[in-house]
Amino acid sequence: MPKTLYDKLWEEHHITTLDSSESLLYIDRQYLHEVTSPQAFEGLSKKGLSPWRLNANIATPDHNVPTERGESFKTENIKDEISKIQVTELDKNCNKFGIKQFDITSINQGIVHVIGPELGYTLPGMTIVCGDSHTSTHGAFGCLAMGIGTSEVEHVLATQTLKVSKLKNMRVKFNGEPQEGVTSKDIVLFLIRTIGTAGGNGHAIEFAGSYIESISMEARMTICNMSIEAGAKVGLIAPDATTFNYVKDHSQLSEEEFEDAMSHWTSLVSDNDASFDKEIEIDISLIKPQVTWGTSPEMVVDFDQEIPNLDFVDGENKRNYELAKKYMGIEENQKVTDLKFDRVFIGSCTNSRIEDLRDAAKVVDGKKVSEDIIEAIVVPGSGLVKEQAESEGLNIIFEKAGFVWRDPGCSMCLGMNPDQLKPYERCASTSNRNFEGRQGNLGRTHLMSPLMAALTAVNGRVVDPS
Amino acid sequence: MKIEGNELIISGVVATIDRDNIDTDQIIPTEYLKSIKKFGFEDYLFDGWRYLDEGKLGISKNDREQNPDFILNQVPYDKATILLTRDNFGCGSSREHAVWALRDFGIKIVIASSFGDIFYNNCFKNGVLPIKLDKNKIEDLFQKMSDNSADLSVSLDSKKIFQNENELYSFDVEENLLERIIYGLDDVDMTLKHKAKILAFEQTRMKNTPWIFSND
Numbered sequence: 001m002p003k004t005l006y007d008k009l010w011e012e013h014h015i016t017t018l019d020s021s022e023s024l025l026y027i028d029r030q031y032l033h034e035v036t037s038p039q040a041f042e043g044l045s046k047k048g049l050s051p052w053r054l055n056a057n058i059a060t061p062d063h064n065v066p067t068e069r070g071e072s073f074k075t076e077n078i079k080d081e082i083s084k085i086q087v088t089e090l091d092k093n094c095n096k097f098g099i100k101q102f103d104i105t106s107i108n109q110g111i112v113h114v115i116g117p118e119l120g121y122t123l124p125g126m127t128i129v130c131g132d133s134h135t136s137t138h139g140a141f142g143c144l145a146m147g148i149g150t151s152e153v154e155h156v157l158a159t160q161t162l163k164v165s166k167l168k169n170m171r172v173k174f175n176g177e178p179q180e181g182v183t184s185k186d187i188v189l190f191l192i193r194t195i196g197t198a199g200g201n202g203h204a205i206e207f208a209g210s211y212i213e214s215i216s217m218e219a220r221m222t223i224c225n226m227s228i229e230a231g232a233k234v235g236l237i238a239p240d241a242t243t244f245n246y247v248k249d250h251s252q253l254s255e256e257e258f259e260d261a262m263s264h265w266t267s268l269v270s271d272n273d274a275s276f277d278k279e280i281e282i283d284i285s286l287i288k289p290q291v292t293w294g295t296s297p298e299m300v301v302d303f304d305q306e307i308p309n310l311d312f313v314d315g316e317n318k319r320n321y322e323l324a325k326k327y328m329g330i331e332e333n334q335k336v337t338d339l340k341f342d343r344v345f346i347g348s349c350t351n352s353r354i355e356d357l358r359d360a361a362k363v364v365d366g367k368k369v370s371e372d373i374i375e376a377i378v379v380p381g382s383g384l385v386k387e388q389a390e391s392e393g394l395n396i397i398f399e400k401a402g403f404v405w406r407d408p409g410c411s412m413c414l415g416m417n418p419d420q421l422k423p424y425e426r427c428a429s430t431s432n433r434n435f436e437g438r439q440g441n442l443g444r445t446h447l448m449s450p451l452m453a454a455l456t457a458v459n460g461r462v463v464d465p466s
Numbered sequence: 467m468k469i470e471g472n473e474l475i476i477s478g479v480v481a482t483i484d485r486d487n488i489d490t491d492q493i494i495p496t497e498y499l500k501s502i503k504k505f506g507f508e509d510y511l512f513d514g515w516r517y518l519d520e521g522k523l524g525i526s527k528n529d530r531e532q533n534p535d536f537i538l539n540q541v542p543y544d545k546a547t548i549l550l551t552r553d554n555f556g557c558g559s560s561r562e563h564a565v566w567a568l569r570d571f572g573i574k575i576v577i578a579s580s581f582g583d584i585f586y587n588n589c590f591k592n593g594v595l596p597i598k599l600d601k602n603k604i605e606d607l608f609q610k611m612s613d614n615s616a617d618l619s620v621s622l623d624s625k626k627i628f629q630n631e632n633e634l635y636s637f638d639v640e641e642n643l644l645e646r647i648i649y650g651l652d653d654v655d656m657t658l659k660h661k662a663k664i665l666a667f668e669q670t671r672m673k674n675t676p677w678i679f680s681n682d
Binding site: 015016018019020021022024026028035036038039042043047049052053054055056063064082083085086089121123125126131132133135146147148149150151152154155158159160161163165167197198201202228231232233252253257258260261264296298316317319320323414415416433435436437438441 | 484489492496501504524553581582584653658667675678681682
């Protein structure tokens with residue numbers, strides 16, 4: 001029977017069927033960070049167990065770390081006492097169990113979904129888990145990668161397996177050439193707008209089509225990263241020459257291991273006649289830059305389009321839209337271009353890689369951050385991204401324009417570290433969630449691409465990139 | 467959970483929140499994810515809607531300015547054991563803290579038309595039962611709950627929902643998942659019964675795809 005890529009990955013890792021709905025899958029790699037791991041380590045200790053396969057695990061602190069650290073910053077220098085306890089706990093647990101950690105002092109520290117691929121720990125065909133829903137990012141390499149809860153983190157530590165129900169198959173084909181100023185962030189926001197935040201529930205989404213084939217690994221990671229915002233905890237892309245070149249540059253495999261692996265990796269594609277439970281095709285040539293206006297990632301408009309008028313919204317959405325408009329401080333008949341912005345955040349596991357920073361720097365070069373903007377920050381996703389950006393002089397471009405150049409971490413994507421919005425501040429953000437309070441109590445988030453966020457910083461408003 | 471006759475029943479006050487896509491950031495904001503404990507999240511459930519001031523980990527509800535308009539601050543819903551809501555409840559982040567907050571508050575059942583996939587899984591690890599019902603039944607339940615009779619009973623044996631002894635609907639849930647709630651089963655213990663199979667699988671995988679284990 002013809003199989004999808006997801007079917008193949010499922011079968012390759014299938015140990016045994018447990019009962020009517022669940023199977024035991026072997027997990028090749030687990031990434032750990034400070035927020036969702038302490039209770040898992042505690043559970044492991046209480047049971048008197050050790051990690052099943054120590055080197056399957058890679059850890060780094062990212063959610064809590066301050067992004068103004070400077071030289072020789074250590075865990076004990078974190079000012080927020082509660083954040084410090086959590087990061088210290090990760091240090092202690094990694095030491096106690098012998099887990100490889102890129103700690104706060106390491107050049108390799110960064111957002112877990114940025115450092116995994118960059119350091120070559122993410123390889124095609126792997127099953128990858130992490131106590132973080134944006135683990136779907138690694139699906140860009142043809143991995144079966146998903147976010148899990150803390151009980152499951154403990155389960156994977158203890159058994160190297162996960163109990164899972166098989167998902168349904170969905171395929172999204174993106175065909176066509178993007179317009180000027182349109183990036184993979186716009187494409188994935190358009191998808192979420194089209195199918196809704198529950199559109200992919202219960203499914204693994206395979207992204208395919210000529211557009212996907214044409215884009216870089218970093219752009220593919222942005223799309224798989226946000227499959228969770230479309231409801232799918234698994235997003236994946238068949239590995240191809242683009243993938244293999246990236247892996248060759250980043251992994252520590254010997255030439256022999258790499259050649260050996262290649263013969264397997266090339267089989268990781270959906271068979272021609274494989275059937276999908278759901279299939280969508282989108283002509284991307286019609287898509288304009290996308291910006292969210294509300295408090296759910298499906299509340300998206302073209303940058304120059306009117307935000308839905310409540311008079312023309314049907315029953316089910318009406319209440320959601322009304323609450324969202326009120327929270328966001330948006331009046332009837334407004335466009336996103338009518339709104340005045342207070343802050344700009346370029347970063348997060350969605351958009352903090354080197355290509356994102358280059359995209360943003362391109363439109364900032366020689367310009368100044370608008371006087372209306374209180375602060376615009378650029379937060380590279382990892383120590384290595386930061387180093388690369390500095391070697392290209394991107395930090396100089398940003399700083400000359402009045403941006404603040406920071407140290408790596410999750411930063412303003414979520415309110416766990418000092419980078420937060422104040423009540424009612426409006427932020428142009430390259431992150432992935434515009435939920436109420438996500439960037440700080442009562443803060444107002446508009447998701448967009450790095451290019452659009454950089455332009456917003458310069459103009460104080462969302463503007464036409466062309 | 468108690469036994470009535472021969473049936474395992476969960477019953478109690480139903481609190482309703484009439485919104486779609488309630489994400490886990492609303493169920494519990496990130497501030498409280500700084501805790502390294504697995505319990506003690508009851509005061510932070512729906513923090514952004516439940517309080518008028520900004521909270522911090524460690525500050526109890528008695529020292530906060532409560533929002534009188536929010537249902538969980540109103541009698542009898544402050545003792546709710548069942549939560550009724552709309553579509554895609556628990557979407558967003560994988561934080562199990564969202565389920566811990568519901569559990570610690572006393573919520574044993576969440577009824578919605580659909581759930582975020584990761585949240586749905588997390589529920590069964592913590593004794594919270596997520597019940598999926600069709601949208602029209604959810605609408606009907608919202609109507610029924612607005613008539614001042616905010617109590618429901620749920621039978622875990624017959625998988626039926628009752629109001630004042632009257633059967634309203636049946637629901638579907640995988641038997642093995644339900645058993646985890648009924649017996650409080652621990653997944654790690656259960657899986658380690660398959661230790662030999664896991665080891666054998668791993669040995670074969672090391673032979674067939676050695677590059678996966680190259681940094682071991």
